[in-house]
Structures are given as C-alpha cells and as structure tokens.
Amino acid sequence: MSVKASTAVSHVGRIRSNNQDSGYAGRRLFFVADGMGGHAGGDVASAIVTQFTAAADADYPDAAAAARALADTLQQANRRLAETVADHSELTGMGTTASGIIVQGGQAAIAHIGDSRIYLLRAGELSQVSTDHTFVQRLVDAGRITAEEAMTHPRRSVLMRVLGDVETSPDIDTAVVDLLPGDRWLICSDGLSGVVPFDALQDFLAADVSPKIVADRLVKASLDGGAPDNVTVVIVDIGDPPAPETPPQIVGSAAAPLAFGQVSEAIRTRGLRLTPFRPHPVQETHFEPDSEEFYDEIIEEDARRRRRRRLVWGFWILLLVAAITTVAYFGYQWTQTRFYVGEAPSGVVAIYRGVQQNLGPISLHELYRESDVEVSELRTYDQQRVQQTINAGSLTEALAIVQRLEESVE
Template identity: 35%
Template sequence: MRVDFATDTGAVRSSNQDACKCGLFPGGGAWTVVCDGMGGANGGNVASAIAVESIEELLRSGYRENMSPGNIKSMIINAIYRANGAIYERALKARELQGMGTTAVVMLAVAGRLHVAHVGDSRAYLKNSGGIRQLTMDHSYVQDLVNFGQITKEEARTHPRRNIITRVLGVHEGVKVDYAVWDFAAGDIALACTDGLTNYMDEDLLEEYINRHSGDGGALAKELIKFALKCGGSDNITIAVVNNI
C-alpha cells in the first residue's frame, strides 16, 4: 500500500483552507483525510485543521490489525462525529469563528476493502480494472438539482450556486455521515479531492491522468494540481491518492 497527497492554495485565494493528512497502518493498510474549510479565511482554516487532526488522532489510536468491517465503520464514523463536535465547540467559544465548517472525506484501505465516509462536496473516486467511478455523492445544492433532473452533471460544474453545501462538519451540534465499503484489489487506485479539482475535471479526464501516472500517486497529485491551476485555479486544490500495490 502506498499513500501520497498534495495541496495548493490555487491562483486566486490568499490562503489555503483545505487540509489533508494521510498515513500507513502497522501491518498494512492506509488512510487519508481530506477537508475543505469554509467560514471566512480564519474560520475555514481552523475548521479544516481541527477536523484532520481530530480524525487522525482517533484513527491512529483506534485502529487494530484484523479489525472487523463493522468495527472499522464505527471507528471512522465516530472519528467524524468527534471532529464535528470539536469544531462546533470551538466556534461557540470564539465569536469570530461562529458558523465555520468543513467538508470531510475519509478513506481507509485494508484487507482488500476500501472504506469511505464523507460529509460535504469533497469527493472520493475508485479506479480499477472496470474503469473509474465516483464513490461519494456531493451534499450540495447543485447535486440536489441533478438528482431531481433539473440540471445535468456538466451544468452543475459551472452553476453559479455550486458552492452552496447542504451538509457540513461543525455548523450544527450533530451531523449525518454517508458511509460505504468497496472492493479494493491489487492494482486499484483510490483518490480523494476537494472541489478545487472537480470544478474543472470530469471522470473521463481524471481516468486519463490516473492511467498516465498509475504507479506514482505523488506525481499524479501534482499533475492534477497543475491542470487545475492551468484552468484558472479559482479555489484551493487538494488531492490524496492510495495505491494498492
């Protein structure tokens, strides 16, 4: 197992409100956390930082070799719940941070399975022998429009209200987390990213980049950032890659 990530402020923003951490577990397995903060420059930075640190702490302390899939699911979801509570409580104590929040997508790969949990519009993708597929569904206003058949996925990418998120960590005392588990065989690649990339890139093009850099997740992440910057880089860009090698 190999895990890599890269992040960039982009060409327009003055600060990077994205945050990412990743690592390997003893005995095999990999994990990543990707967050995209919101709520003003200070609030977004704080919310995403709290989220990745809180989630990392619980994953590192809670993971054990040969955990059952059910226990892994509980660990991941509880980590996100705890991050939500930490952000919410911090905002209650500082008026300038009130309303801050962050997306979160967590991937944990172990024993031929990929566990994915998310809140917000940061995404996870899986590339295997059958092609590429998006594993998460955005919690966003434009995704609701797509679901109701009012706009297409292509129109959603440039819709003027595409930044409206319908579910986020830290704004409310509780949060609902979407979770799923997928087969993750040798040679498969999982990728998590913020909308600084997906606002510019469709699945077909993403698959081309993955195929071109399938053996080097670090190079893949850097090349995807270069592409987003070339397209305008209007937001922060973060990509994490897990290679099952």
C-alpha cells in the first residue's frame, strides 16, 4: 500500500497576527504542529519541531519501527526546544502539539501529543484516530462531564501534554493502523477541528476530488466560521498508483529554512523577533493537576459559574416578562378609553369600547351600547361610514355621533 496523493495547506486565520502552525507532507511522513497559543515563540516551537521531525521521513523495516522512530524523534525535538529556551529565556513557556503518521508497508505508524487531530475516512465513514490531550478530554474520559459539555467548557483549550520546556520526557501516544485502498487521512490543527463540525468534515473528505481541493475547501470552511486560530490541514490518500517523487511540502511557520545547529541565526533569518521581555502577560494553556481534589474543585467552580449564569439569565428574563406585561396592561387600559361607532351583529348602530384591532386571539374592543336605529334605514353615505366604523375620542363624542345618525333618520 502506498501514498497515492497528498497535500498540506496552512492559513493564519482571521484573528491571529502570525501563523504558529506548521505542516509537512513528504514521501512517507505527514505531520502537523500547532504552536501553543498565547505562549511566546509558539511559531518558533512548531517550526523547530517540524523541521527536526522531517528527518523521520525515511524507510523503516516495518510500521512498528516507524512509530518508535517517530516518537523518539519527537522526544529529541522536545529536548531541542528546551535547549532553545535555555539560550533565549524570552521564549520560556513556548510549546507545540505534534501529530503525524508514517506510511510504511501497508500500515500507518502514528505518533501524537496535544490537541491537533488525526482522522481516518474509510468507506465513507470518518473516525478520529487520535485522542486529545486536553483537560476537558480527561474529564470526559473520567465520566465527569459529557462530550457535549466539553465543547463549550471554559477550559476546553487547556492542554495536558505538549512538547516544550514544560517536561523533559512527555508521554507520546503511538499506534499502528492497517491501511486499505481508498483510505483518506486528515491531520489538522484545532483551528479546523474546533470550528468545522464533525459531520461537515466527513462530507468534505468524502468528496471525490483531489486532496488539494479538499484541503482548500476545509480551510475556507474554517474561515467562513470565523477562523479564530491558525488553520493547518494535511491530507493523505492511500492507493495506487503511488504518487511520483516530489520535494516535501512544508507550510506555516516552518516553511522558511531553520538551521537547528544555529537556532538564533535561523530565527533571525525567518524574521522572528526575540524580544528580551514579554510586552503582555502570557496566558498559560498547559498545566498538570496533581490531585483528584483539583478536578472536583474545577467541576464545582464550573457548576457555580453555570448557576450564576442561570440566575443572571433568569433575572433578565423575568425583567423582560415584567416589562412586556406592564406595557401590555397599560396599553390595554388605554384602548378601553377609546370608543367608535359601528354596526352591531343585530344590524343596528352601536357604540363599541376599545379599538378596532385584535391582538392575536385577544379582542381589543367590546360592544358597549346598541341604539334603536337600523343601519339599513340610514342614508347610503351614513351606512358606509357606520360599516367602516367612525372613531370617537370619548364616550360623549360617540353618543353625539349616534344622536346625529338618529336625527338623520327622523
């Protein structure tokens, strides 16, 4: 089984000022790294890891060996990030996700850490192969919250595992998956999976078009959804004939050359400024709770937040209902000070209290008094006026109108 076609696309999105994602589509290796949002040097981290991991794009005895090699390469890249931070303290806290596959001998070797995702479309059905290393995913796995609650959880972007200077030997997930002809793999940053729903991803990937067209459509879908983060998409089609040998495709922040032996010079060449200080506080997106009590505390905090939100919404809803009720009450009272002259069901001239309109099923008028004058006895002009109703500003005015009509008959 071989790679039939592949592509890599990256976009800065609609909100971010720079692209902290990196993507790689090579001969056997396909990879996405998402620099940690809010951390200094997220783009540096993803570029270093991607450029370093590109060395794993090689032939292996089998897929299991490829998985071990890819995981080892990511561990080495993690150490390289720590060395970079040691040389540049202003990059403290930088990190990146890393998700990739190596196609080897009819199987896919997988290595993954973070919340970028690996999907497999097989026979028209899409499945998520990787597991998010996020705080909310851990809560879901523990049965503390549902998957639906995780999608709107205030800490849904908090990562539990990443590459960076936060841990010397992070735990990297590995797996080996058998390949079938027609398989289509998607590796993406959360700039896509966090915006485009799962069902829409499946529909896009199931289209019988080239990986490049699908990738462009996916990026556009994310942009149409607001694209609050960088968006990187790598797509791999499995089958025959094998793709012709082409240079690796590198996108995002890793697209410019990065010499690992001379990190400082390479970063300057890429135009990334290493400032000696952070102009704004860094929003931490990685931590590791050390006790079960911490989870309970976080869940209780979220419950309190939901209760406060319900109370606030309840207050405003009650206030709105009270306002509508007050307006409706005084509006109705006002209509009852109005009168008009019209034809009663019995065919006589009558005085009505209220206004001619109805408010849905609620009538805003009622028969107040009938006269002894038949509408049919009136002159043609007066008949038309009565049938179309004659407005009166008060009861006294309505009585005067009826009196004049009675006199016209006599």
